[in-house]
Amino acid sequence: MTKTFNLDQIKKAMKNIDVIKIIEEGFIAYSQGKVVVPPVGEMIFEEPPGETHIKYGFIKNDDYYVIKIASGFYGNYKLDLPSNYGLMLLFSQKTGFLSCILFDEGWLTAVRTAAAGAVAARYLAPKNIRRIGIFGAVEQGRLQLGYLKEIVDCRDVIAWGVNQEELDVYKKDMEVQGFNIQTTLEADDITLSCNFIVTATPSKKPLVRSELMLKGTHITAMGSDTPAKQELESDILQKADIVVADSLSQCKLRGEIFKALEAGAIKAEKPVELGNVIMNKELQRGSDDQITVADLTGVAVQDYQISKAVYEELGYYL
Amino acid sequence: MTKTFNLDQIKKAMKNIDVIKIIEEGFIAYSQGKVVVPPVGEMIFEEPPGETHIKYGFIKNDDYYVIKIASGFYGNYKLDLPSNYGLMLLFSQKTGFLSCILFDEGWLTAVRTAAAGAVAARYLAPKNIRRIGIFGAVEQGRLQLGYLKEIVDCRDVIAWGVNQEELDVYKKDMEVQGFNIQTTLEADDITLSCNFIVTATPSKKPLVRSELMLKGTHITAMGSDTPAKQELESDILQKADIVVADSLSQCKLRGEIFKALEAGAIKAEKPVELGNVIMNKELQRGSDDQITVADLTGVAVQDYQISKAVYEELGYYL
Numbered sequence: 001m002t003k004t005f006n007l008d009q010i011k012k013a014m015k016n017i018d019v020i021k022i023i024e025e026g027f028i029a030y031s032q033g034k035v036v037v038p039p040v041g042e043m044i045f046e047e048p049p050g051e052t053h054i055k056y057g058f059i060k061n062d063d064y065y066v067i068k069i070a071s072g073f074y075g076n077y078k079l080d081l082p083s084n085y086g087l088m089l090l091f092s093q094k095t096g097f098l099s100c101i102l103f104d105e106g107w108l109t110a111v112r113t114a115a116a117g118a119v120a121a122r123y124l125a126p127k128n129i130r131r132i133g134i135f136g137a138v139e140q141g142r143l144q145l146g147y148l149k150e151i152v153d154c155r156d157v158i159a160w161g162v163n164q165e166e167l168d169v170y171k172k173d174m175e176v177q178g179f180n181i182q183t184t185l186e187a188d189d190i191t192l193s194c195n196f197i198v199t200a201t202p203s204k205k206p207l208v209r210s211e212l213m214l215k216g217t218h219i220t221a222m223g224s225d226t227p228a229k230q231e232l233e234s235d236i237l238q239k240a241d242i243v244v245a246d247s248l249s250q251c252k253l254r255g256e257i258f259k260a261l262e263a264g265a266i267k268a269e270k271p272v273e274l275g276n277v278i279m280n281k282e283l284q285r286g287s288d289d290q291i292t293v294a295d296l297t298g299v300a301v302q303d304y305q306i307s308k309a310v311y312e313e314l315g316y317y318l
Numbered sequence: 319m320t321k322t323f324n325l326d327q328i329k330k331a332m333k334n335i336d337v338i339k340i341i342e343e344g345f346i347a348y349s350q351g352k353v354v355v356p357p358v359g360e361m362i363f364e365e366p367p368g369e370t371h372i373k374y375g376f377i378k379n380d381d382y383y384v385i386k387i388a389s390g391f392y393g394n395y396k397l398d399l400p401s402n403y404g405l406m407l408l409f410s411q412k413t414g415f416l417s418c419i420l421f422d423e424g425w426l427t428a429v430r431t432a433a434a435g436a437v438a439a440r441y442l443a444p445k446n447i448r449r450i451g452i453f454g455a456v457e458q459g460r461l462q463l464g465y466l467k468e469i470v471d472c473r474d475v476i477a478w479g480v481n482q483e484e485l486d487v488y489k490k491d492m493e494v495q496g497f498n499i500q501t502t503l504e505a506d507d508i509t510l511s512c513n514f515i516v517t518a519t520p521s522k523k524p525l526v527r528s529e530l531m532l533k534g535t536h537i538t539a540m541g542s543d544t545p546a547k548q549e550l551e552s553d554i555l556q557k558a559d560i561v562v563a564d565s566l567s568q569c570k571l572r573g574e575i576f577k578a579l580e581a582g583a584i585k586a587e588k589p590v591e592l593g594n595v596i597m598n599k600e601l602q603r604g605s606d607d608q609i610t611v612a613d614l615t616g617v618a619v620q621d622y623q624i625s626k627a628v629y630e631e632l633g634y635y636l
Contacts, residue, residue, distance in 0.1 A: 038360060041356060041372060041374060043383060047379075054374065057361070065370065071415075073413050075412075076413055085414045087416065089387070091370070094392075096368050096390070097399070098403070121345060310587075
């Protein structure tokens with residue numbers, strides 16, 4: 001019988017999983033060429049506006065393959081439904097038969113995305129973080145801080161959002177977790193005061209202005225995962241000392257690096273891949289003066305790692 | 319709660335569905351440009367040898383979108399498992415949320431494939447069929463005859479297979495359904511005696527030899543659905559009066575038309591699309607002397623039509 005698991009079961013299992021560790025291992029395997037990740041499948045809907053991504057792949061000679069379906073439908077709020085939805089299907093690499101379906105409602109995608117941010121921070125964040133800036137004060141902005149806590153010491157945060165109500169809730173929630181939270185509706189307030197910035201919005205025009213950036217800033221840009229989305233001025237990637245892609249092949253087709261290549265702001269040789277950054281000290285931040293950018297578009301190996309870990313963890317409860 | 323349905327429920331629902339009709343309507347919508355079908359997603363596994371296809375798409379401004387996963391793992395017989403496996407997921411085009419999962423184990427893919435063969439036969443088969451030739455005496459070869467029964471009168475059949483045991487079982491099963499079945503292990507026996515041929519094998523080298531073909535033969539080639547597979551000598555497509563693709567864009571990348579284009583045997587303008595054939599009498603067979611070929615690689619609109627029909631039919635039982 002096919003095993004299906006709901007969000008409560010998945011969240012319980014995740015408590016026993018070191019997600020930053022498995023995501024880091026996934027990026028290493030990916031940059032070592034041990035992972036097969038075909039191009040992302042995509043469907044775009046016009047009315048109501050929505051999009052669905054299919055990410056899939058496997059680690060060669062391992063036990064499973066994953067197919068992850070994730071959608072964002074931006075009119076769902078009118079129906080009192082969340083915008084994002086998703087599920088993960090894990091299959092046997094030996095027989096093609098289904099191993100399990102994780103009805104995570106998109107939560108595992110949010111978690112593996114936040115964990116990738118923490119991995120990037122481990123190798124690229126400046127030693128002395130003056131203040132953390134968060135663009136996007138909803139789910140991903142919450143999870144980002146949650147996982148960053150394990151990597152950086154700074155607890156001073158300023159969050160940008162599109163309305164004050166959202167920001168007030170964010171402030172309240174994150175202060176419970178031990179952060180000191182300021183909020184703003186002005187994007188420049190972040191750029192002018194933070195040397196560690198995370199962008200996690202579906203914006204189609206840049207939020208971070210190059211000319212306002214502080215020396216030594218690190219930016220993790222994770223909102224842009226389609227050819228249309230963009231959170232950073234391309235000039236930022238030009239001026240950066242280190243530009244990191246979670247997947248070089250994927251970032252050439254979508255995200256900030258795609259935008260910067262399209263604009264002629266950087267050359268194709270500039271970005272380095274996160275798995276290689278983890279493995280090579282020379283590719284990591286060398287001083288608190290450097291500007292670094294990590295462009296995270298989300299790679300199927302993250303979905304592989306997290307769904308495999310959850311399935312094997314859940315196996316113990318059966 | 320997510321609705322999941324098993325094979326028994328699905329088979330029961332299918333009894334009330336006119337599958338040839340809905341598949342024909344799907345091809346019409348597709349050729350009218352009303353359907354979005356992104357490129358097929360594919361994973362290839364080496365040891366044990368296997369492949370997984372992801373087909374997905376939707377009819378614009380309709381209710382759902384479908385994601386269909388189908389695999390073939392050719393070492394499964396050693397584990398007493400069938401080679402083919404699959405499931406279909408239907409989602410709301412309004413919210414992105416899952417509508418249902420059909421755990422059909424690949425059966426709906428087999429059925430919609432066979433129904434496409436019947437649609438092709440309706441518009442391309444010669445009036446007087448001397449004998450029906452079937453390459454591949456397993457599941458698809460059974461279903462093909464089952465649906466052809468609704469379209470053609472001929473009941474004389476010769477089936478080719480890779481071993482006599484398989485052929486004996488096929489003969490027994492299909493004679494119960496009212497056919498007169500001969501069997502052979504020699505491919506040429508089919509080509510030399512049949513003017514209606516269906517190829518439904520995973521062969522990587524041609525089974526039908528051009529020089530042996532009878533005048534006025536129709537061939538429905540449905541086995542080849544990857545760039546590596548081929549059941550017909552490319553010369554057959556050159557000599558054919560009418561070459562039909564289920565999807566022009568897809569057949570340029572996989573299947574017999576891909577092979578013939580690659581070999582320079584036909585020009586890209588030669589193939590016409592099945593939906594257009596259905597709509598235009600001039601594109602259909604005009605006499606019993608013509609040679610016609612339908613290259614069916616399997617299009618997501620078929621998966622859309624069948625999963626939607628099953629879901630809506632099952633809705634009545636809830």
